[in-house]
Amino acid sequence: MTPAARISAAIEILDAMLDGAHAEKAISAWARRSRFAGSKDRAALRDHVFGVLRCWRSFAALGGAGTGRGLMIGALRAQGVDPTEFFTGEGHAPEPLTAAELAAGSAPTGAARLDIPEWVWPLFEASLGEAAEDAALALQSRAPVMLRVNLRQGSLAQAIAGLADEGVTAHPHDIAATALHVTEGERKISGSACYNDGFVELQDGSSQAAMAGLEIAPGARVMDYCAGGGGKVLALAARADGIFFAHDTAPQRMKDLPVRAERAGVRVTIVETGRLRDEGPFDLVLCDAPCSGSGTWRRTPESKWALTPERLDELTKIQRQILQDAAPLVAPGGVLVYATCSVFNVENQDSIRHFLSKNADWQLVTESRFDISDGGDGFFIAELSKKS
Numbered sequence: 001m002t003p004a005a006r007i008s009a010a011i012e013i014l015d016a017m018l019d020g021a022h023a024e025k026a027i028s029a030w031a032r033r034s035r036f037a038g039s040k041d042r043a044a045l046r047d048h049v050f051g052v053l054r055c056w057r058s059f060a061a062l063g064g065a066g067t068g069r070g071l072m073i074g075a076l077r078a079q080g081v082d083p084t085e086f087f088t089g090e091g092h093a094p095e096p097l098t099a100a101e102l103a104a105g106s107a108p109t110g111a112a113r114l115d116i117p118e119w120v121w122p123l124f125e126a127s128l129g130e131a132a133e134d135a136a137l138a139l140q141s142r143a144p145v146m147l148r149v150n151l152r153q154g155s156l157a158q159a160i161a162g163l164a165d166e167g168v169t170a171h172p173h174d175i176a177a178t179a180l181h182v183t184e185g186e187r188k189i190s191g192s193a194c195y196n197d198g199f200v201e202l203q204d205g206s207s208q209a210a211m212a213g214l215e216i217a218p219g220a221r222v223m224d225y226c227a228g229g230g231g232k233v234l235a236l237a238a239r240a241d242g243i244f245f246a247h248d249t250a251p252q253r254m255k256d257l258p259v260r261a262e263r264a265g266v267r268v269t270i271v272e273t274g275r276l277r278d279e280g281p282f283d284l285v286l287c288d289a290p291c292s293g294s295g296t297w298r299r300t301p302e303s304k305w306a307l308t309p310e311r312l313d314e315l316t317k318i319q320r321q322i323l324q325d326a327a328p329l330v331a332p333g334g335v336l337v338y339a340t341c342s343v344f345n346v347e348n349q350d351s352i353r354h355f356l357s358k359n360a361d362w363q364l365v366t367e368s369r370f371d372i373s374d375g376g377d378g379f380f381i382a383e384l385s386k387k388s
């Protein structure tokens with residue numbers, strides 16, 4: 001496909017999304033009916049669609065319309081490219097710009113310039129203060145691909161060399177001692193021996209750094225209460241000699257965890273909700289709670305536009321309930337850890353304050369925030385302990 005034909009295809013997909021289709025589904029449907037497209041075409045198309053998703057408001061302003069055409073016109077203008085170079089109508093290129101399209105378009109301002117939904121911007125500012133603008137700007141670009149090296153299997157240098165043999169270029173990242181930043185060959189990671197043997201795992205740098213900061217004594221019993229795919233408990237098990245457990249109210253989310261644990265050479269016992277009290281108590285209970293994901297919106301840009309005030313409210317209620325349910329599982333002298341990949345105070349500090357206001361026998365021990373502009377995702381982590 002020519003670059004112009006790829007732009008036509010992106011317009012088609014964006015229009016399908018405007019009609020209500022999810023990005024992944026719209027891309028898959030396009031790929032099914034476009035058998036002529038090769039893997040490079042599909043990759044380029046994804047880049048177009050996800051690039052627009054990250055910058056929807058600013059591209060719509062620059063392109064003069066929130067339609068597939070308007071967004072792609074805006075995307076080209078944002079890169080300093082004259083859209084008439086591609087909108088020629090020749091071959092499979094999009095039709096030439098109309099006089100109205102040529103005249104339309106203006107520089108975005110305010111929250112539109114930062115590609116943040118209007119109602120969300122005050123939350124950003126209130127939560128991040130002076131860092132808010134940098135965080136929003138960072139969300140306009142692709143997230144770096146980061147790997148966590150499983151130091152049980154070898155050193156960073158050995159992982160870098162092993163990946164290089166398989167066409168993946170990676171460099172240490174100072175966000176965490178286990179972190180590698182992949183700069184080339186990211187599509188080869190999932191087929192590489194390093195990945196399939198559990199030497200490296202895909203994991204954002206902030207999550208790695210947050211997990212590295214948790215103290216785990218030898219033999220400590222550690223429960224990942226909201227385990228999902230198990231990324232956090234695997235990071236903990238890779239560096240500490242504890243006894244590890246995982247739980248999730250949606251157990252199907254943990255379906256890959258046993259295989260991932262096996263290939264990493266660690267043991268994680270899955271605990272059903274009804275057996276939590278029997279298996280407990282635990283010296284550390286980690287609640288990596290469901291959240292808006294606002295710290296990860298460059299990876300999942302559709303969520304940026306899908307969040308509503310009602311959903312945010314619902315999430316904060318779930319977070320508060322999780323802390324309340326998990327606290328009794330903590331052993332005397334143990335730690336309750338609360339984490340989110342949100343940058344909003346309402347999901348972070350406010351959830352902690354709410355818990356402390358209802359549980360006077362608990363206290364805050366530490367609280368840390370990782371900013372998107374530091375290189376990893378936005379992340380929050382707090383440790384709580386029972387007053388002695």
Ligand SMILES: C[S@@+](CC[C@H](N)C(=O)[O-])C[C@H]1O[C@@H](n2cnc3c(N)ncnc32)[C@H](O)[C@@H]1O
Nearest residue numbers: 226227228229230231232248249250288289290
């Ligand atoms: C942010 S994700 C966890 C991500 C995971 N820790 C990882 O590193 O891959 C939140 C998880 O919490 C689970 N969850 C939702 N409500 C819960 C509850 N009340 N108790 C425990 N887990 C819950 C969800 O099913 C989801 O898998």
